[in-house]
Amino acid sequence: MATLEIRDLHVSVEADNATKEILKGVDLTVKQGETHAIMGPNGSGKSTLAYSLAGHPKYTITSGTVTLDGEDVLEMSVDERARAGVFLAMQYPVEVPGVSVSNFLRTSATAIRGEAPKLRTWVKEVKESMERLNMDPSFAERNVNEGFSGGEKKRHEILQLELLKPKIAILDETDSGLDVDALRIVSEGVNRVRESGDTGTLLITHYTRILRYIKPDHVHVFAGGRIAESGGPELADKLEAEGYEAYTKGGTAQ
Amino acid sequence: MAEASIPVGSTTAGSIAVAAESTVATRMSAPPSFDVADFPVPHGREEEWRFTPLERLRGLHDGTAIAVRDGVRVEVEAPEGVTVETVGAGDARLGKAGTPVDRVAAQAYSAVEKASVITVPKETVLTEPIRISVQGTGETAYGHQVIELGAFAEAVVVIDHTGTGVLAANVDYLIGDGAKLTVVSIQDWDEKAVHVGQHNALVGRDASFKSVIVTFGGDLVRLHPRVTYAATGGEAQLFGLYFTDRAQHHEHRLLVDHNKPHNTSNVAYKGALQGEAAHAVWIGDVLIRAAAEGTDTYELNRNLVLTDGARVDSVPNLEIETGEIAGAGHASATGRFDDEQLFYLMARGIPAAEARRLVVRGFFAELVQQIGVPDVQERLIDKIEAELEASL
């Protein structure tokens, strides 16, 4: 069973000629088939964790380890991590002018699967996934994320999740900026992937709203660059009632 | 593209001058003339020469570049119905579309003994392109070509420059009323070639002119595509792509002279640069004269800088002498390769080299699609891939 293990992860960024530590010792284990919700206030370092796992060059790992089934993830380049089975649905997906969604998806699937998918089954696969996510077929001919609405960008991320079937899916605030209908559609997409039992999910969110659609096995409160408390789904109910104040006031946050 | 991150040393200036003194005219150190003696030998500080390394012009600018007979081989492949003539320097059609604006163009005009004139008779609609191959033989040459379309004729012309040598040439396009001309000029020179050219288009009433300039090769290429209108209802599209490598100098200086009312122009040039001392210069002058009410114009230049050490000078310049226009705008942006795009693609398993290819292809894609000549489009994409291959 695939397992992502994060041990004592410290991460810093360079900003204004100074080094700023953002992650201050994160410990977390995510197994295939499990869903972990990571909840925390703005600026607590959730995206930093997500980007660091995917290998964004802006973030420097100063200490700690990340392994996927014992393999050192931190040694891998960004594309190697993706091919090893780590997927990041981004909070702010990037526009790539002049590159069509269909070309992008096929190039990506070819890289991840190690061979070009058979054209006939591929076209059908994409079409069906798009239908389930309520995406118009004309979407495939548009340029990646160019002129997409917030909701379209998030659907496009989940479309990739469904097509690439990663071992570990990191969803960074996939819920933010979505109306209720879009939230439901996107959540259903995530749940289809979860139901396969092959994917471990790290669901990063600011709000408890999405947890009505996607039921986590574990909930972690993220504050001040580390996990401040872990528990079961009941922890989300507590956050819903009390907010993050207890964690940010207690001195765990900056 | 991260438009804010202008590479060190690059400039993107830009101005819209309304009813001011014409900087287009004052920018030139002498008025247009067919006589080389009317232009002083440039010293390099003149506005029109300040970006050009004169020492690499191999004497084209100071009278020391002496042409040899057949210094370039020109072959014309024309479909039936097209007339191809070789004429003497005195032929009345030479220089009808425009007058040399700098010393090199005047030198070429003064030095040529023979010119080619290609005529597409009125109402003749070609289904195959006219292909002109200009092949350098390592020598110095001056050239002049005229392409004339009669009323309502339609043609596509592909001019392909290969080989090496030193060439200064004038090309005239005379586009009759209601005619449609597409010209693709490909500068696919070997690395030592020097090519300076002035292209003059005279757009007839309700005529369309599309110019596509594609510059890859050469040590130094400096082209002046220029458009004026004979009447109203004309349309000019000026597209350009360049891929400027280590130590190459590619300079494109455009002028659209809206001298008559109710004409349109659309200019879009895109360039990628890589390698130490790669230098691209883009000057986009659009002049809307007092008489040119109803003008609609837009010009754009975008540059993608792939490595350190490359430099871009991009100067759009729009001068408006009448308030009665339909639209006028300009944009210029020079950006580095966008690391966020690269990260996004790589985060989907795509290896770095392939991700870079996708981004650069994407950068040029929209422009390539507008060329409308399939074999040229394919060759261009292959060429872009080969350029990238060489850098990775």
Ligand SMILES: Nc1ncnc2c1ncn2[C@@H]1O[C@H](COP(=O)(O)OP(=O)(O)O)[C@@H](O)[C@H]1O
């Ligand atoms: N690339 C960066 N450069 C500078 N500071 C950053 C960068 N990324 C994140 N930060 C800072 O790190 C902190 C955590 O940010 P982030 O990880 O985005 O938090 P969250 O996703 O929980 O809102 C913030 O103070 C933010 O300003």
Ligand SMILES: [Mg+2]
């Ligand atoms: Mg965030």
